[in-house]
Amino acid sequence: MTDTVIEIRGLQNRFGSHVVHDGLDLDVYRGEILGVVGGSGTGKSVLLRTIAGLNKPSAGSVRLLGTNMQSATEAELDAVSDRIGVMFQDGALFSSLTVLENVEVPLKTIPDLRKETREDLARLKISLSGLPWNAGDKYPAELSGGMRKRAGLARALALDPEIAFLDEPTAGLDPIGAAAFDEVIRDLSRTLGLTVFLVTHDLDTIYAVCDRVAVLAEKRVLVTGSVASMAEVDHPWVREYFLGPRARAARGTIDARPAKG
Numbered sequence: 001m002t003d004t005v006i007e008i009r010g011l012q013n014r015f016g017s018h019v020v021h022d023g024l025d026l027d028v029y030r031g032e033i034l035g036v037v038g039g040s041g042t043g044k045s046v047l048l049r050t051i052a053g054l055n056k057p058s059a060g061s062v063r064l065l066g067t068n069m070q071s072a073t074e075a076e077l078d079a080v081s082d083r084i085g086v087m088f089q090d091g092a093l094f095s096s097l098t099v100l101e102n103v104e105v106p107l108k109t110i111p112d113l114r115k116e117t118r119e120d121l122a123r124l125k126i127s128l129s130g131l132p133w134n135a136g137d138k139y140p141a142e143l144s145g146g147m148r149k150r151a152g153l154a155r156a157l158a159l160d161p162e163i164a165f166l167d168e169p170t171a172g173l174d175p176i177g178a179a180a181f182d183e184v185i186r187d188l189s190r191t192l193g194l195t196v197f198l199v200t201h202d203l204d205t206i207y208a209v210c211d212r213v214a215v216l217a218e219k220r221v222l223v224t225g226s227v228a229s230m231a232e233v234d235h236p237w238v239r240e241y242f243l244g245p246r247a248r249a250a251r252g253t254i255d256a257r258p259a260k261g
């Protein structure tokens with residue numbers, strides 16, 4: 001049976017008179033990597049923040065890991081927030097803390113966790129995110145953009161989340177760095193059974209890692225389906241995005257990769 005970990009119904013988000021989402025429905029299933037795409041300003045980040053409980057919608061409901069985010073008590077919201085990890089576009093690290101200390105921040109919510117154990121757990125997450133062993137002792141300003149993103153991922157993974165929300169994880173990375181990041185995301189999903197809610201503009205990432213895609217347009221989720229099925233969708237933005245020259249190039253790169261045994 002499919003386990004729905006995020007269930008959104010009739011969602012509306014408005015800022016003053018600006019309606020970003022209206023009547024938005026979406027289901028996300030356990031263990032999948034869902035790519036959320038859409039033109040600039042269609043509300044991908046607002047949607048991510050709303051699901052994660054960081055933005056209060058003006059109408060509709062979000063059920064996250066079985067918790068109704070609109071009617072939950074503070075204690076229930078805290079409990080569900082411990083089961084998710086969020087990686088923001090810029091990594092959102094504390095600049096005055098080392099990478100290790102940044103990753104330790106969420107772990108400090110665990111009562112009675114010994115300092116040594118907390119540090120070991122943080123170092124494990126740092127290495128799972130593909131950072132070199134000594135990166136934990138560096139400050140964010142000493143890292144490249146790609147390494148900062150990995151540090152942000154390590155912090156998002158600190159509490160062994162069931163769902164990782166990643167906002168533009170490969171934006172600003174060079175193609176090799178982006179491909180390496182794709183691999184980390186895919187490995188984490190496959191080995192840890194992590195569900196990934198992935199906001200991205202990066203067609204290479206979509207073709208390389210996403211099990212399903214949700215397209216945001218016209219203030220709602222216009223369509224969901226496999227990446228391949230997007231070629232059949234008769235909507236101008238979807239056609240331009242998935243059938244344009246960049247999509248052809250991204251598809252070609254994936255088709256050209258040797259099959260994994």
Ligand SMILES: Nc1ncnc2c1ncn2[C@@H]1O[C@H](COP(=O)(O)OP(=O)(O)OP(=O)(O)O)[C@@H](O)[C@H]1O
Nearest residue numbers: 015018020038039040041042043044045046047201
């Ligand atoms: N706190 C806020 N107050 C007012 N307007 C906001 C707020 N947050 C987002 N918006 C508006 O909501 C709309 C959607 O923003 P959002 O950042 O979610 O778009 P996006 O699809 O992620 O865009 P991009 O692809 O460019 O990152 C934008 O018009 C933005 O200006």
